[in-house]
Amino acid sequence: MGKTTVSVNLAYALARRGWNTLLVDTDPQGSVGLSLSEKARKCQGFYDVVHSGISPLPLILPTRLPELNILTAGQSHHFFGSAPESSDGLAALRRIVAELSSRPFDLIIFDTPAGLTGSSGDVLRLADSVLIPQQAEPLGIRSIPQMLQAIQYLRNHGSKLEVAGILMTMVQADQKESTEVVRELRALVPAQLLCQTTIPRDPIFLKASAAGVPLGLLHRQPPAAAHVFDQLAAELEPRLHLNSPDSANEFTRLMD
Ligand SMILES: Nc1ncnc2c1ncn2[C@@H]1O[C@H](COP(=O)(O)OP(=O)(O)O)[C@@H](O)[C@H]1O
Ligand SMILES: [Mg+2]
CATH class of the missing domain: 3.40.50.300 (P-loop containing nucleotide triphosphate hydrolases)
Structure with missing residues (x-):
């Protein structure tokens, strides 16, 4: 979700x-x-x-x-x-x-x-990157390793698909279950795959x-x-290989 x-x-x-x-x-x-x-x-x-x-x-x-x-x-x-x-x-x-x-x-x-399957599978076959939003609930995260295996399968069969990140959504910082799930996921997948950013339930x-x-x-x-x-x-830009031209990285003076 x-x-x-x-x-x-x-x-x-x-x-x-x-x-x-x-x-x-x-x-x-x-x-x-x-x-x-x-x-x-x-x-x-x-x-x-x-x-x-x-x-x-x-x-x-x-x-x-x-x-x-x-x-x-x-x-x-x-x-x-x-x-x-x-x-x-x-x-x-x-x-x-x-x-x-x-x-x-x-x-x-x-x-x-x-x-x-269906259009999701087709998109994954042609895409450069995939962002995997995952609701912070215990049952949901169990499908993540399966998802990563499927992506590896596509890569082994000629796809260039990279994981841009796994994004935890509907995180309830005040609920033990929710923060527990985030911790569990950190143990389950390579650290660099998890987005630093999480989306709160709101x-x-x-x-x-x-x-x-x-x-x-x-x-x-x-x-x-x-x-x-x-x-x-901002976090995903480098992972999606969105590179600004050098001129865009010059600071702007606050005053002339
Ligand atoms: N972080 C969130 N906090 C609270 N409600 C959310 C959040 N993200 C999505 N929702 C609500 O959950 C429902 C399903 O979200 P949606 O983005 O359509 O899921 P999906 O596309 O995966 O089916 C929508 O009513 C949406 O407004
Ligand atoms: Mg939808």
Whole structure:
């Protein structure tokens, strides 16, 4: 749980930091579109592109931020109607990625459904990096080693997939069970795979998804949890090989 929330808020944070970001919803239940706007929900998107062979480029929706664009899941009857063979899905995804690369995106974030099959599996086969959001609950973390094995399998079979990080979400710092799980996970996986940043459980997320906005747009002064995603974005930039030109690393004088 928490994948779509992380995708939307991280995409927003990275775009705010200047990276030209495309968020692609590959969940047939269209959760990015659902959480963002009524209008976005009715648009054609990813699954229409997969099934009809049309170009994704005209379906990319701009947002309030010039650096953030969205390709919604589109009309899921395509998915539930005649699901293509997995290999067709992979070929379609390869074509989509190739077409998207004609636009100057610094990164493309794919929000996937749960699991390793279907569109999630296809995305993993073609992606450069994967961020694994994991709810801080005891049963959940047991699937992490399995997930890492699956990734290793893909790497052994020609994929370049790297783990950008395992991100603990819905962490309750005041609950022993929750902090215990974080500790348990640290023992379970190599330390460098765990993100330093953790996402707290906070009712503000429900409010933001009801309003259909990233946390950063919920109020004029964004809530504290919004800044967690700025921290996550900064942490992930080197892991995602997002390198600023040297000129961007010069300090700015406070006064002339
Ligand atoms: N850190 C969090 N704290 C509280 N609620 C959250 C948090 N992250 C997600 N949620 C809520 O949990 C529900 C499922 O989250 P979502 O991101 O859609 O999960 P997924 O995409 O993995 O199914 C949503 O209602 C969302 O608002
Ligand atoms: Mg989701």
